[in-house]
Amino acid sequence: MADRLLGVETEYAIGGMQGLEAAEHRVIIHHLLDLAHTTLRNLQDGSSSGLFIENAARLYLDSGMHVEYSTPECANPWDAVRYVEAGNQILFNLIQKMTDERTPDVQTSCYRVNVDYSGSGATWGCHESYQHRMNPAGLPRDLIPHLVTRMIYAGAGGFDPFSSGLRFTLSPRTAHIECAISSDSTSDRGIYHSKNEPLCSGYNRLHVLCGESLCSQLAMFVKFGATCLVVAMAEAGLAPGGAVQLDSPLSALRTVAGDGTLTSPLKVKDPSRRMTAIDIQRHYLAMAEAHCRDAFMPLWAPEVCRQWRRALELVDAGPGAAAKMLDWQMKLALFSSHAARRGLDWSRLTFWNSVIERMRQDMGLAADGRPFPLEVAISPQTPIPRLVYRIDTLLRRKGLEWDELRQILALRDEFFEIDMRFGQLGPHGIFSMLDANGVLDHRVSGIDNIEHAMRNPPNKGRARVRGAVVRRLAGDLEGDWYCCWDRILSTRHGRFLDLSDPFTEAEDWHNIPTSEREEHPF
Amino acid sequence: MRFLERFDVQQQNHGGGDDDPGADDRLQQARTEGDRLLAAGDEAIQRALAGSNSEAFLRAGRQQGGQ
Numbered sequence: 082m083a084d085r086l087l088g089v090e091t092e093y094a095i096g097g098m099q100g101l102e103a104a105e106h107r108v109i110i111h112h113l114l115d116l117a118h119t120t121l122r123n124l125q126d127g128s129s130s131g132l133f134i135e136n137a138a139r140l141y142l143d144s145g146m147h148v149e150y151s152t153p154e155c156a157n158p159w160d161a162v163r164y165v166e167a168g169n170q171i172l173f174n175l176i177q178k179m180t181d182e183r184t185p186d187v188q189t190s191c192y193r194v195n196v197d198y199s200g201s202g203a204t205w206g207c208h209e210s211y212q213h214r215m216n217p218a219g220l221p222r223d224l225i226p227h228l229v230t231r232m233i234y235a236g237a238g239g240f241d242p243f244s245s246g247l248r249f250t251l252s253p254r255t256a257h258i259e260c261a262i263s264s265d266s267t268s269d270r271g272i273y274h275s276k277n278e279p280l281c282s283g284y285n286r287l288h289v290l291c292g293e294s295l296c297s298q299l300a301m302f303v304k305f306g307a308t309c310l311v312v313a314m315a316e317a318g319l320a321p322g323g324a325v326q327l328d329s330p331l332s333a334l335r336t337v338a339g340d341g342t343l344t345s346p347l348k349v350k351d352p353s354r355r356m357t358a359i360d361i362q363r364h365y366l367a368m369a370e371a372h373c374r375d376a377f378m379p380l381w382a383p384e385v386c387r388q389w390r391r392a393l394e395l396v397d398a399g400p401g402a403a404a405k406m407l408d409w410q411m412k413l414a415l416f417s418s419h420a421a422r423r424g425l426d427w428s429r430l431t432f433w434n435s436v437i438e439r440m441r442q443d444m445g446l447a448a449d450g451r452p453f454p455l456e457v458a459i460s461p462q463t464p465i466p467r468l469v470y471r472i473d474t475l476l477r478r479k480g481l482e483w484d485e486l487r488q489i490l491a492l493r494d495e496f497f498e499i500d501m502r503f504g505q506l507g508p509h510g511i512f513s514m515l516d517a518n519g520v521l522d523h524r525v526s527g528i529d530n531i532e533h534a535m536r537n538p539p540n541k542g543r544a545r546v547r548g549a550v551v552r553r554l555a556g557d558l559e560g561d562w563y564c565c566w567d568r569i570l571s572t573r574h575g576r577f578l579d580l581s582d583p584f585t586e587a588e589d590w591h592n593i594p595t596s597e598r599e600e601h602p603f
Numbered sequence: 604m605r606f607l608e609r610f611d612v613q614q615q616n617h618g619g620g621d622d623d624p625g626a627d628d629r630l631q632q633a634r635t636e637g638d639r640l641l642a643a644g645d646e647a648i649q650r651a652l653a654g655s656n657s658e659a660f661l662r663a664g665r666q667q668g669g670q
Contacts, residue, residue: 094664096665098660098663101656104663147667194664197666198661201665204666205666414637415644418641422645495652498652498660499648499651501661502652505651511644514646514647514650514651515640518643520636520639520640520643520644
């Protein structure tokens with residue numbers, strides 16, 4: 082059975098409130114990273130602020146001034162989820178410590194959220210990396226139909242950040258995906274990234290950009306596990322995506338994200354076929370089940386197939402059936418219930434969103450997520466009198482009033498806040514409260530011992546070696562050690578540890594050639 | 604509670620036919636679990652939003668520098 086490695090990068094939103102005002106972001110980040118350096122056993126990563134810690138993960142400040150945590154290389158989806166959750170706990174502990182010791186008057190929280198609803202137009206990514214040995218040219222055919230449709234179980238749920246109304250989506254991150262494949266991760270974002278930066282020798286790296294931070298263990302487990310199996314089948318030459326080629330991946334991505342019923346047919350290149358997102362996922366699953374004990378598959382393939390099938394059966398049962406298991410269905414249930422409490426009819430949001438969208442277009446306003454200026458639009462001086470007259474007539478016929486739309490717009494920020502607070506780290510997050518209450522059913526057997534994963538690396542491959550060496554050398558301040566994914570080195574000692582083989586199990590130390598000792602290691 | 608109504612209909616559609624003696628029990632259980640989830644969700648949301656100004660909250664979490 083074949084070994085596979087994967088890793089996950091999570092970008093966290095961090096916000097501090099000082100009384101009723103937003104606290105200075107840079108001050109919070111400065112304290113947080115400084116505490117990470119002083120309280121976690123670590124080696125610097127060569128950037129000004131990053132570090133590798135003793136569980137072999139990397140913690141650093143990314144562009145956009147957000148804190149990012151990369152799991153160590155994991156050999157199975159249980160470990161991938163375990164180390165994501167270890168990162169959550171490490172971040173939460175640092176924030177607690179910062180609040181206690183340095184910023185007691187600031188209430189700081191950290192969030193697993195995927196889009197910024199404040200109007201910045203920014204997104205927080207949750208990227209996955211999958212090691213593979215296939216020709217990258219074959220990836221689009223085999224991977225893209227899977228990556229487009231897996232959001233039916235792996236979508237975070239939330240709202241379209243560019244809608245002027247309140248538009249629920251299975252995957253808020255989708256609004257930031259601008260093309261099928263990109264060469265960059267911060268602009269013209271693709272479903273995945275073609276930059277092949279393997280950070281090791283002998284393998285390529287598939288870097289997925291369309292994923293989202295999740296809370297449900299089941300959603301994370303199936304997302305990582307299923308994608309690993311699709312990569313394995315592609316690598317084995319089975320062409321898993323060959324029969325389900327999408328006519329327009331980007332258009333399909335938006336269709337799936339906007340369809341909570343999961344019934345919309347997607348245009349596939351074979352005009353004789355009409356397939357929904359569930360059909361495409363079932364196609365991949367059937368192939369994985371047929372090959373799950375083949376030599377090229379990992380040992381854990383049968384269990385991933387079992388959970389994958391369970392997830393598909395849940396979503397196939399319709400909205401609500403997975404409300405205790407999958408992120409987007411949990412949120413859909415909570416949002417619609419909260420709407421009812423606030424006197425809103427959730428089922429009429431689609432109608433009101435289409436009203437806003439039409440008026441926005443006629444007023445020539447950008448689709449940038451800013452609140453719609455309803456009072457201007459329907460005032461006696463409206464710039465769109467004919468359209469407003471027609472909508473007025475329609476509302477009277479339906480027995481509706483503009484006040485309902487006023488209420489939706491007034492509550493928009495509240496719903497956005499609920500989405501952010503759903504993924505808040507620590508016991509006060511909405512997901513955490515539900516989990517503690519025992520009303521969820523998202524856990525996957527075998528994902529446990531998070532405390533251990535905060536201080537110890539996975540037990541396989543170079544991550545195990547890196548973690549052990551970071552722990553051993555963290556106190557050697559004289560050594561001026563640096564760490565990166567494929568080596569650990571000290572120009573002062575003239576030594577480096579070669580970690581270029583991702584499956585290495587032993588420390589392989591070398592002398593740095595004298596001619597290279599004065600150069601910056603990175 | 605449109606969500607719950609949908610939830611019930613789906614449970615009925617997927618929960619076996621008239622000749623399934625356990626269908627009613629499962630439906631009742633699903634309804635009870637759905638009620639519990641929504642009640643816990645409402646309580647959690649109220650606690651999370653207590654005293655919060657949503658606009659200021661979103662501003663505080665705004666991504667700096669942009670990505």
